[in-house]
Amino acid sequence: MTPYLTRNVLKYGAAMLPLLGLVAPVAEARERKAEVAPYIEIQQVLVADLKDGSDVLTYTSVAAGIETSLQTRGAEAQLNVRYERRFFYQDNLGDDDVITGLARGSVQLVPNLLSLEAGGIATRSRVDLRGAAPSNTVGNIDNVTQVYSVYAGPNLSTQVGALDVNANYRVGYTKIENNSTGALPAGQIPIDIFDDSVSHSAGVSVGMQPGDLPFGWSVSGGWEREDGSQLDQRFEGKYARADVTVPVSSDLALVGGVGYEDIEISERDAVRDINGDPVIGDDGRLVTDETSPRLLSYDQDGIFWDVGVLWRPSRRTSLEARVGQRYGSETYFGSFSYQPNQNTGLNISVYDTVSGFGNLLNDNLASLGTSFSSTRNPLSGELNGCAFGQTSSLCFNDVLQSAASSSFRARGVNGQLTYNTGGWNSGLGVGYARRSYFASPLGADAAVNGLVDQNYYANLSVGRALDTYSSFDANVYANLLDSGFVDAPNVFGLGANAAYYRQILPGLQGTAAVGLDSFQQDGFDSEITASALLGLRYDF
Template sequence: MRGLHHSIAGRHALMALAPLCLAGTALAQTTGTATGGTLSYGSTGLGDDTVTGEGDGTSAAKQPHAPGGRPGSPIKPQRRTKIRPYLEVDQDLLAELTPYDDVVTYTTLAAGADVSFGGRRTEGAASIRYEHRFFEAGAHGGSDAVSGLARVRREILPRTLYFEVGGLAARTGFTPTGGTLLNTLANNGSTGQIWSVYGGPALTTHAGVVAINAGYSVGYTEIGSLHSYVPASGGGALDVFDHSLSQQGSLSASVRPGMVLPFGFGVNGGYLREDVSNLDQRLLDWRAGVQLVQPLTRSLALVGDIGWERVEVSQRDAVRDSSGNPVVGANGRYVTDMTQPRKMAYETDGLTWDVGVMWRPSRRTNASFYVGHRYDSMTYYGSFSYNPDRRSSLTVSVYDGISGFGSSIGNAVQQLPTDFEVSRNPFTGDIGGCAVGTSSGGCVNGVLGSAASSIFRGRGVNIAYGTQFGHVHAMVGAGYAWRRYIAASGTVLAEANGRVDRNWYLTGGISGPIDQRSSYGLTAFGALYRSDRVYAGDAANWGVIGSLNRQFTEKLLGTASLGIEGVNRQLTPDELDILARLGLRYIFR
């Protein structure tokens, strides 16, 4: 799902510059983050015969449409389909050193599956896990958690019609400032289960020399099982996102350079709608434009786009009691007053423009940078990707756009490669936040940095790098997310209007074999959340975890893990935990 936000599509933009065709531009809208399936402003695939996806994990960042598949790029079977379900039992110990002196032991039962698709017409990956914790000692109660990540693309008609589905599940905690902590063992404040799914088709065809591309996707996101929340001192109730439905579509017709004129040109249109249940918030965006691509050399092109765009953000107020205070429902969210008219929070329409360059000196390197005017201000975005060999990939993306919490998650998942591999926290089972494939990578950490319900303008950068040297695998992801929230005056969310949240994150890991039956893994993560609320303080969480694995039989795997995790806050006491685990996993091969 794309919320109004420019796709970091420079990587796919130059895929066909060798013959100097208009293979794509970064003038596209996406949701939420620097990563995303694109809702094109222009045709990003003029002459699909010249644009060939690698099939071993072409990410949505290289795709011209919201559903993420590159219409016209054949899916090459470069790996077999593998399905590995498993059952797992673990014995855990959690020693809280601060602010309390507490030791908790518990047993975890888990079931999950890791899947990779590598057929002739299907490619993708999925990792899903359910676990239940039985606490034996300490003050904690039992809990359930589901975590997972999936992105699968299916070719329906050869080189013409594709369909993609994907999703994310995660368990998160909320800080007194409204930020989120992907540390489900912390049993203070509020916790919630995040669910997000999306799906949709992409079509590419020709009418003579005119390339026609279209795409549509729909997504649903929800935070369920929200437990009690204690607001920061002096603050009101936390407005945690509930659920939303997002839809986006795109249509373009274009001609590549040299077919009719020396330069490439096209017309394009796009539509986005996101409906958020909290206070019936709504984001609408329509855009139409004309795009030109002028090749300068065989590896460099100049891109320009001019168009018209209309953006609306509106909402309703909460029900008020006799004293004028907003009413909070049993689910912990404000009760929407449907009897009152909708109030406009943000509205703009008029001409927009973007100019930029696309550079592709080789099949291994792609870069793009764009500057433009949108949302009544200047905007900057771009991308860089480098694949020195099949063992390494570097992806950098910079973004700017308007979206909601739900559409930003769908966008981030669409940005992941279809052959991604994820690492999991051995104590919580949660995904690590970043995923890397053979040709690209991406992270979802930034979009999960805050769970406020308000529509926002988001800017930021994401970096993902993965490499393999010998039998050792290493990965690092980092990023920065900036959000300025949009809310209508005279409503309960008016205080949030113009408020800025910032989130920095860093995660990394290394793993490899010790001998034929043993292996090791070491991961580290950290995140810092800041809000400019007067009564809000900074919050950070971090951790370092090491694991040893031993293959007892072909199907039985033993694991021993030791870690330290911390949560640091300005307004409440810090938390420091030592964790240990012994576990057995049975793999159904």
């Protein structure tokens, strides 16, 4: 399935499953394969501010990591995790630790019936769209914070007679470290930053494919909840719906659904000082008033509907497109998947959902398949924004564009293309993400209620083996950020890096890398930094 269908098959019912000739291509029998590649690295890095030639930073990095890929009949997993310790030579900089990683796995507890899946990510996120947009996160940086998120849960899929029965449950935890937004335009106040949350998601559906009846049908229901520590925020949504699928031909079907949902988002007020102003704690976050009554941020209940088409002209091409009414306005969503061969894959998804930061990050993790390639910035060692695979790819830019604590309605489009041929491995991710925030007009975070921010982004990764002993890769990124705040400027970021790898001895590899990163924050001087690295890596 495409990532969009994987994410929403329970949320929108079994009728969303391709039927008749619309069934997604069955994965070929996998050979048993397990690859475990632990490694250690030592690197010397130089970072120079090209806008101020006197500002040059050097440090030594020691890192350990592991890359694991597992493909068997009963289990699939992909793991890429790295721990790095940076030793700085400047008196005003303390040594620091960086943990980054991405993992997804699934194991069959009962073959063809019950499975357990899990995922996790450790990465960096921007704090405020109005602030700086550094990509080389070294030294005393502002407006970047560490993010950790994990989830796990069972999936059940079976048939009872002619009925398809599906159910799942997921629990997740997300944590953001505190950090300063840095310099903001005059008159702008910092946003309240997300802290941590526990999220739950459950769904069940029962349906029947066309055959005994000239159409397919399903009924489904679901529940989502996220409890955030910041201002004691609570997101809770429940829905029930019915769907029908009417085949028009062997590769085309009309689909439609109607349902009822109830979504409620609430928070508590912040502690107020003697002047009635909200109190901000040492971590830069609003201090929650535990005695405050709950304040409604969003309350939407009623009937929703959508109609559309499912088109599957071949085993390697599928399209889903729907339009309807939900969340009090029009809604559009769908997906397109094209895999003409084993070397090329294209995935496009259009989404529209109401969520919180932790829940959306868990949703994205769950949408990523268990076989992917996640590239890293060769200079900072941190994950790039996208993970690519033949059957599923995903960019996390829509989630990590901002660490605001408030829940929101997220709409946008994501596209990922992988193309591997002639020794070249390449991946392109582009997208647009739009958030409309919810906060109580009576609470301490009222300034973000109704705020709409937008993010346009692109990531390109290219790599090639030059010969038996050497290879190179390159990455280019760009993003345009619009915070939506009145009188707040847009922020534009652009950068590129390249690395050359050479095997010196069996297991021992040398690395040389260079990079250029820049961002323009209107009203402030632009920043341009150049980086260079020499390093050694030993794979066990």
